[in-house]
Amino acid sequence: MKATYHKHILKFKRASGTSRGILKTKETWYIVIKDGNKTGIGECGILRGLSFDDRPDYEERLRWTCANIQKGPEMLWEELKEFPSIQFGVEMAFLSLEAQDPFVLFPSEFTQHKDAIAINGLVWMGDEVFMKEQIEQKLEAGFDCIKMKIGAIDFDKELALLRFIRKHYDASKITVRVDANGGFAFAKAREVLKELATLEIHSIEQPIAVGQWEEMKRLCEETPTPIALDEELIGVMDVIKKRELLQIIRPQYIILKPSFVGGYQGSEEWIDQAEALGIGWWITSALESNIGLNAIAQWTYDLKAKGPQGLGTGSLFTNNIQAPLEVRKGALHYNNQLDWDFNTDTLCL
Template structure:
């Protein structure tokens, strides 16, 4: 078996804002493996400044994987616990290699085009007019679950946006989620959650920065609206520590991003722990190209999720790869009549 890798820079169609800054491009790495007859492709979707494996020896570890590819999927995954995005790329590449079609990793009614996955429409940060325009576009596009990134502009302006939505759409018509990306301080978080709770929100993601476990546990206990852990899960690689974190914080929800928490297997560990502790969950992509998004969406469908997922990021880039994935009426679908265009 042979393996090689290649870096690829995804270009945003327009700058996309989060509380951590504005994104204009996204670095990713593709791992290609071959057994001489067939090939498999995996995406190592690192997010600089957020991924646990954002470290100087990242490319060296990719070289090591290629040199040791014959160790196989399971052994490589264990050796890569400190490199969750490479774990995911390795899993994806081996799953792709073992499939009849390298892009059909988990055949199902989803990949047959018979079923779709409900998703949230993502509203990026920006000035009030920009965010308002995005909200109108998502509602017109048929989304009944909208997620707003908050925490970068004036909080009162963000409340006005939520009030504007709620004055036109009830919680039965539009489910609202917000994502603070850790923008609130522990001192003012509860007060802000109380203000946000006036708008019948489904949940808020990561209100305070990760690593403040006691403060987050206290917030989850007192919160007037459900809290979802997101960045809090990143970098927790030991199963015992994962269980301890969930039991201490006792959140209402957890959000799984396979590229950031160890791929299918790492996500599966978190999923089992959450379900054993009555914590509901959903899965979100993390700005991967359509290669990674395809693998995540196909796998997510096999889990029979009962909440809208966060899988609609494929249209953000000017140089993404043409794929069968389509977003229509608030759902991600697989158009099996469309072909892939993947050339590196």
């Protein structure tokens, strides 16, 4: 058994705005395992400035992982606790290696093209005109759940955009989620939560910055708009710490990005703790290429995740891996009549 890793710079079709700045490219790495005539493929993706494993020795750890691939997925997962995205890539690659089809990790009605996964339509930050244009496109494309990133422009303008949606579609027709990426101060967040409640917003992700457990707890206790933790989960790798965080803050929801929280195993630890406390959850990709998105989507379907998931990012890049994943009428489909285009021998990326 031998493993290699290969870097790929994903290029955005259009620069995408977040509360941390404008994204034009995104780094990712593929782990390829070969064992006889079988091949397994996994993806290790980070977001600079956000991922717990965004550190100078990242590629050095990838080299170590490939050199020690014989240790197997369980032992490697334990030894890669500080590198959650590599944990996920290793899990993915071994499942791919063992599968009959290296791209079908969790066979189901989803991979047989008999069922689909409901997803939210993502509206990126930008000026008012651009954001309104995206909202209209998502609604015309048949999405019944819109997720809008907020905190980039004046909040009154963002409220106006949310009112625009509600003017045409009430909460029974269109679910609206917002994502603040920790962009508000505590006092401002309390005002924002009240304003959002008047518009029947489903939830707000990470209204204040991470690490303020007591302040976040207060917000979750008194909020009229449900709160979902996202960035707050990053870097919390110990199960006891996960339980402690959820017991103290008691959010209404948590959002799981496998590349950020230790892959399938790390995510399922969070799910177990959340469900024990009656906390809801959903799954979101973290701008992976179609290799990682495919692995997340199949697992999400296997989990029987409820409600729209955050898996609509596959069409953002000019140089993504060609895959059978398609978004139609607000849902992600696996069209098994289409082929993958991923040459593991040359990896001309």
